Amino acid sequence: MINGKVHMFGDNINTDVIISAKRKESFHDIDDMVPYVMEDIRTDFHKTISKGDIIVAGPNFGCGSSREAAPAVLKAAGIGAIISPLFARIFYRNAINVGLPVITYENANNIFQSDQKLSIDIESGEIRDSDTEKLYDFKPIPEFMMEILNEGGLVPYIQKHKEYVL
């Protein structure tokens, strides 16, 4: 179960904005990149995150470069899940691979609001407003990707299975 407050972002949030090439290429460790997450569009964003917080964004979240550091740095900053009507393909795969849940929910950016408290059950496909108890059902993450997520990401998955098992 993921519990946290919502941080709203716009459409087409690209991976350069999530973590710039300049920062990514100056640090080896993901943790060192945390202060610079989203810096070009929201200064000090990392200071406003409590562990488990949720990003809700417009469509095409994570477009642009293939940098896996983008979901990894969001996760390291404390983000528990991201909800968007549509994720860019590489970002979606990378997020699952680093163990960060990504939830596709139509029109999410017009339904949820800043600071709204949500709790998310990935397994059952349910988002619950923690105050009003209102429920929002989402289409669960595809089964095979769910397996990777449940193992904790692609590294633990491969450590365990040694190969892909469909």
Next chain:
Amino acid sequence: MTGKTMVEKILSNKSKSMADVRQGDLTIVDVDLMVCHDANRPQASDIFKEMGGDKVYDPDKVKLVMDHAPGVPNQSASGIHAKMREFSSEQGAELIGPGEGICHQILAEKGEVGPGDLVLGTDSHTCTNGAFNAIGVGVGTSDLAAALLTGKTWVKVPESFQVELEGSFPENVYPKDVALEIIRILKADGATYKALEFTGEAIKSISVAGRMTISNMAVEAGAKTAIFPFDNVLKDWLEHSGYKKEMTEISPDEDAKYERKIVIDVSKLRPRISLPDQVENITDGHSTEGLPIQQAVIGTCTNGRLEDLREAARILENKKVAQGVKLFITPASRETYAQALEEGIIEIFIKAGAILGVPGCSGCSGGAHFAIPSDGDNVITAANRNFVGRLGNKKAHIYLASPAVVAQSAVSGHIKIPEEGGKTAS
């Protein structure tokens, strides 16, 4: 059962678990070429070790390319390069660069990619390989690491959009304008999870370099890959590049199923410009004419090839970059650089006042620490992305256009479409 798209055919050939895969199927496929570049923190090699990797599945299929930091601007870059060198010698995988060029360019030049291949790379523009009748897919480092270890990856077979290119190119219209037109139609997410498959008469008149430009930018519409059919233009190019494997041409069945069809009549196209700071903000180039610029960039995996440099040289010959404008030009590879030198193109650039970059990603992502604009600068570039901060300064405004428009704007000091009466090219 209906026929197959090119993507369905290639993935069926590569699939171990199912002989006949179709749109929507999940399958495990063999990978022909795995490309890791130097921009990733952590590197795929680190994750490979974390996964328990000892020996890569097949070192001949692994290429380690130092292209994103070709000028090795700091210790972070040199540290990563040392790590790549170590992994290369330990695994017997080829190490390329820095200074050799951009991965998508050099691997093609070395004859490493051809029809029917499946290329996986840690760069989102790996779709550039679609020009070679191949599937190129960009992935993150974990996916690449798993491929290094197992020789395979998993894919969901994408639905395809058919893009038909009709007509003949008018003056001042280039493959870059076709790429921008596709994004104008589809928008930044219009092809997410989909493949683009090209067809139509106009393809014959597009060089392999031009096809690379078009496939390259497909990811800016969200596409997984973008593939051109096999023809004599490609065959000649592959023979020239020394492609070693047998050429197994992939063409779609006539009754292949496409989710959508887009027709572009290139003869009606006009020069296109993408406005800051989303690639999809595409407009008729003429409407932006007169906007003052302070910086111009020609190069990158989109438009740093010999064909592009020739166009720029045609405009820059006996001209000077306008006062107050910095023009940065970077050939996509050392090979391209050498050819441009032989043709006298580099001399034209230098005499015009251009600043030459080290072959590679110089002047593209900011990570190369080259051509970083000043606050408030208007930059016109032949690259593929104009996101906030893309060039290393969030206060710059980036416009995307063809190399000809970039060169003309550098000379004029403001955005300008070249006068008609020059030669047309694709």
